[in-house]
Amino acid sequence: xxxxxxxxxxxxxxxxxxxxxxxxxxxxxxxxxxxxxxxxxxxxxxxxxxxxxxxxxxxxxxxxxxxxxxxxxxxxxxxxxxxxxxxxxxxxxxxxxxxxxxxxxxxxxxxxxxxxxxxxxxxxxxxxxxxxxxxxxxxxxxxxxxxxxxxxxxxxxxxxxxxxxxxxxxxxxxxxxxxxxxxxxxxxxxxxxxxxxxxxxxxxxxxxxxxxxxxxxxxxxxxxxxxxxxxxxxxxxxxxxxxxxxxxxxxxxxxxxxxxxxxxxxxxxxxxxxxxxxxxxxxxxxxxxxxxxxxxxxxxxxxxxxxxxxxxxxxxxxxxxxxxxxxxxxxxxxxxxxxxxxxxxxxxxxxxxxxxxxxxxxxxxxxxxxxxxxxxxxxxxxxxxxxxxxxxxxxxxxxxxxxxxxxxxxxxxxxxxxxxxxxxxxxxxxxxxxxxxxxxxxxxxxxxxxxxxxxxxxxxxxxxxxxxxxxxxxxxxxxxxxxxxxxxxxxxxxxxxxx
Amino acid sequence: xxxxxxxxxxxxxxxxxxxxxxxxxxxxxxxxxxxxxxxxxxxxxxxxxxxxxxxxxxxxxxxxxxxxxxxxxxxxxxxxxxxxxxxxxxxxxxxxxxxxxxxxxxxxxxxxxxxxxxxxxxxxxxxxxxxxxxxxxxxxxxxxxxxxxxxxxxxxxxxxxxxxxxxxxxxxxxxxxxxxxxxxxxxxxxxxxxxxxxxxxxxxxxxxxxxxxxxxxxxxxxxxxxxxxxxxxxxxxxxxxxxxxxxxxxxxxxxxxxxxxxxxxxxxxxxxxxxxxxxxxxxxxxxxxxxxxxxxxxxxxxxxxxxxxxxxxxxxxxxxxxxxxxxxxxxxxxxxxxxxxxxxxxxxxxxxxxxx
Numbered sequence: 018x019x020x021x022x023x024x025x026x027x028x029x030x031x032x033x034x035x036x037x038x039x040x041x042x043x044x045x046x047x048x049x050x051x052x053x054x055x056x057x058x059x060x061x062x063x064x065x066x067x068x069x070x071x072x073x074x075x076x077x078x079x080x081x082x083x084x085x086x087x088x089x090x091x092x093x094x095x096x097x098x099x100x101x102x103x104x105x106x107x108x109x110x111x112x113x114x115x116x117x118x119x120x121x122x123x124x125x126x127x128x129x130x131x132x133x134x135x136x137x138x139x140x141x142x143x144x145x146x147x148x149x150x151x152x153x154x155x156x157x158x159x160x161x162x163x164x165x166x167x168x169x170x171x172x173x174x175x176x177x178x179x180x181x182x183x184x185x186x187x188x189x190x191x192x193x194x195x196x197x198x199x200x201x202x203x204x205x206x207x208x209x210x211x212x213x214x215x216x217x218x219x220x221x222x223x224x225x226x227x228x229x230x231x232x233x234x235x236x237x238x239x240x241x242x243x244x245x246x247x248x249x250x251x252x253x254x255x256x257x258x259x260x261x262x263x264x265x266x267x268x269x270x271x272x273x274x275x276x277x278x279x280x281x282x283x284x285x286x287x288x289x290x291x292x293x294x295x296x297x298x299x300x301x302x303x304x305x306x307x308x309x310x311x312x313x314x315x316x317x318x319x320x321x322x323x324x325x326x327x328x329x330x331x332x333x334x335x336x337x338x339x340x341x342x343x344x345x346x347x348x349x350x351x352x353x354x355x356x357x358x359x360x361x362x363x364x365x366x367x368x369x370x371x372x373x374x375x376x377x378x379x380x381x382x383x384x385x386x387x388x389x390x391x392x393x394x395x396x397x398x399x400x401x402x403x404x405x406x407x408x409x410x411x412x413x414x415x416x417x418x419x420x421x422x423x424x425x426x427x428x429x430x431x432x433x434x435x436x437x438x439x440x441x442x443x444x445x446x447x448x449x450x451x452x453x454x455x456x457x458x459x460x461x462x463x464x465x466x467x468x469x470x471x472x473x474x475x476x477x478x479x480x481x482x483x484x485x486x487x488x489x490x491x492x493x494x495x496x497x498x499x500x501x502x503x504x505x506x507x508x509x510x511x512x513x514x515x516x
Numbered sequence: 517x518x519x520x521x522x523x524x525x526x527x528x529x530x531x532x533x534x535x536x537x538x539x540x541x542x543x544x545x546x547x548x549x550x551x552x553x554x555x556x557x558x559x560x561x562x563x564x565x566x567x568x569x570x571x572x573x574x575x576x577x578x579x580x581x582x583x584x585x586x587x588x589x590x591x592x593x594x595x596x597x598x599x600x601x602x603x604x605x606x607x608x609x610x611x612x613x614x615x616x617x618x619x620x621x622x623x624x625x626x627x628x629x630x631x632x633x634x635x636x637x638x639x640x641x642x643x644x645x646x647x648x649x650x651x652x653x654x655x656x657x658x659x660x661x662x663x664x665x666x667x668x669x670x671x672x673x674x675x676x677x678x679x680x681x682x683x684x685x686x687x688x689x690x691x692x693x694x695x696x697x698x699x700x701x702x703x704x705x706x707x708x709x710x711x712x713x714x715x716x717x718x719x720x721x722x723x724x725x726x727x728x729x730x731x732x733x734x735x736x737x738x739x740x741x742x743x744x745x746x747x748x749x750x751x752x753x754x755x756x757x758x759x760x761x762x763x764x765x766x767x768x769x770x771x772x773x774x775x776x777x778x779x780x781x782x783x784x785x786x787x788x789x790x791x792x793x794x795x796x797x798x799x800x801x802x803x804x805x806x807x808x809x810x811x812x813x814x815x816x817x818x819x820x821x822x823x824x825x826x827x828x829x830x831x832x833x834x835x836x837x838x839x840x841x842x843x844x845x846x847x848x849x850x851x852x853x854x855x856x857x858x859x860x861x862x863x864x865x866x867x868x869x870x871x872x
Binding site: 360362386 | 738739740741743746747750751753754755756757758759761
């Protein structure tokens with residue numbers, strides 16, 4: 018099928034989320050849709066899948082005018098979408114998930130699992146997806162779960178396939194396999210829209226690239242005739258440095274030493290086993306690994322948010338295992354948590370209130386009982402200016418800021434007080450390219466000033482770009498250690514558990 | 517209003533929705549009256565009586581404030597709970613405990629006038645706080661949900677009161693029915709307009725309620741404790757990250773809530789009732805939940821919501837007398853207000869032009 022969007026516009030109040038967007042995808046073509054957060058990609062796809070109605074403009078499928086009242090109608094017309102966050106029931110089997118909502122039935126309304134399973138097997142082998150129809154979703158790795166989502170839309174006869182940030186949750190190996198799948202889908206004549214903000218991926222897999230900025234298509238490019246830098250400039254609208262320059266540095270004194278650290282879950286199953294590491298001043302230690310291999314728990318243990326079962330954490334020669342977050346903060350250990358909305362900020366609080374989240378009890382901001390809002394406001398203003406947080410007031414609530422600005426506020430808060438050790442988890446997750454550049458330069462600046470940094474990220478590129486030394490977590494253990502500038506492929510293998 | 521903390525609720529949420537909800541509820545209540553067979557003439561009479569009985573004269577206003585006093589105090593406590601993410605259903609039980617303590621101190625000590633009152637109020641507050649502390653502690657230590665524990669503690673409080681009223685040194689001499697001795701005159705909260713007219717019942721408890729509004733406002737928005745309450749209530753994970761101890765915060769918030777409810781009970785005993793009988797709490801603890809909701813868990817909002825509910829009670833009595841309309845209508849109107857408050861989207865859909 019062939020898709021054509023004609024002059025699509027959509028506004029939310031005064032905000033023009035999409036304005037006059039023209040876009041086409043042919044069958045057997047992969048179109049890359051590139052744009053920063055807030056560029057209007059999601060709105061456009063919500064229009065295409067029937068969730069929103071456009072204010073003006075038309076959708077043509079095979080030259081037929083379509084007006085979708087709801088997602089079901091879009092589905093019937095052959096539009097299917099694989100969301101970034103999977104829509105799967107963890108305790109259901111693969112087949113049960115796939116047929117959810119369109120269950121085939123026998124007489125007396127009994128679900129016909131046999132027919133369903135056969136269909137799943139057929140599609141799975143046709144596109145070489147290799148999925149066991151009887152496996153439970155919760156037991157499957159993320160890469161396979163994604164294939165389940167793909168089968169789900171194929172079973173509903175989707176001809177136009179939309180993938181929203183499909184590689185965000187995958188290991189490098191899984192990404193390679195995913196690209197193979199996309200290519201085979203392309204061969205069978207599907208039209209594919211691939212949404213991402215990762216430049217090298219669109220260059221590798223797409224036939225054509227459209228770049229979206231502030232609700233408009235600002236450019237079209239072909240992988241053979243463009244490069245990373247040009248695409249990034251199109252996307253951001255100015256020149257950007259893709260790699261923050263990092264000069265070599267002699268590591269300083271020993272700052273943090275972790276010895277034999279183990280964590281057990283509530284059910285006494287091991288989450289982390291025998292972690293040993295050393296961090297020095299002027300050093301960035303990168304923790305690579307696929308999400309869910311114990312990195313989160315390790316960082317929680319370092320920051321006092323989780324009890325360690327055994328082991329030692331020595332900071333500046335002082336034991337500091339299993340002490341409260343407040344005491345850890347007092348030692349000059351600062352933490353940028355992996356989920357800024359869940360942990361780092363209180364969305365309903367004003368920026369001022371958020372600025373004092375872990376210092377409100379210090380004498381700058383309160384005298385035992387009474388809060389000093391004037392000082393808090395001054396501090397908020399200072400951080401907003403110094404860390405380039407784009408907002409017109411420090412009085413608005415934090416959830417009104419974009420992801421990038423939330424992150425800058427958070428980083429400003431953590432870096433602007435006396436700091437010796439920075440623990441940064443996923444510091445650029447869901448952040449636009451412009452802010453990524455800024456955040457990276459801040460982290461390197463901190464390291465150059467003598468701060469030790471632990472950088473935990475599932476973005477291997479980020480780890481490689483910033484780290485002086487890289488360790489890989491796999492199933493709760495440190496499985497390998499690499500010097501900076503190692504080959505991403507070898508690190509990727511270690512992330513998959515291959516030594 | 518200060519510009520430091522998140523009072524993100526906009527004008528329409530804080531003022532318009534409660535006002536429209538009240539207006540709608542009263543109109544619907546009157547329609548109900550007509551549908552159930554009363555003439556529109558009676559409905560109009562009821563409406564006038566409702567207004568005259570609540571704000572129509574000095575004595576009406578006095579009755580409104582009298583009824584509002586315990587509601588405001590208990591609702592302030594519930595509002596503190598809401599801010600900390602706690603749904604305290606237990607104000608009723610806390611009022612009973614506070615009232616019981618106030619009665620005992622009120623009749624068994626001979627103290628000079630002002631000191632006796634302070635002692636009575638303190639005892640009420642402390643017992644209320646202790647009773648709520650149990651729920652807070654259970655939640656912090658075992659994770660037991662406060663809705664369940666406070667409901668159960670309410671039931672225990674009712675029976676405890678029955679038991680208490682039959683203890684020989686508490687029960688009034690020469691009486692067989694459950695009723696306590698009366699508190700001494702030195703333990704009574706003086707009436708505000710005593711000089712003007714001794715029959716005006718509004719007492720100094722109302723002034724205490726207003727002071728409590730200001731104190732709670734200061735506590736919630738200008739102290740580290742209030743900051744901790746609100747952080748824990750909005751985002752438990754982030755509060756832990758910020759170095760707050762959520763368990764301790766929950767215990768303190770719950771105890772403060774009980775303290776205010778206990779004070780409401782003591783003020784009711786020392787200002788109006790003078791003694792305890794079964795059911796002296798009269799559902800104030802439950803009405804206070806509605807007041808806290810209507811006031812959007814904001815101390816100033818609670819003040820106005822409390823006065824409104826007080827007005828409904830005072831006006832309802834007048835309505836019963838002069839229009840012969842059952843007091844139950846007031847209960848219906850109160851319930852409707854809460855339903856409309858709980859469904860702000862419904863109100864926005866009904867009056868789209870107002871919320872444009």
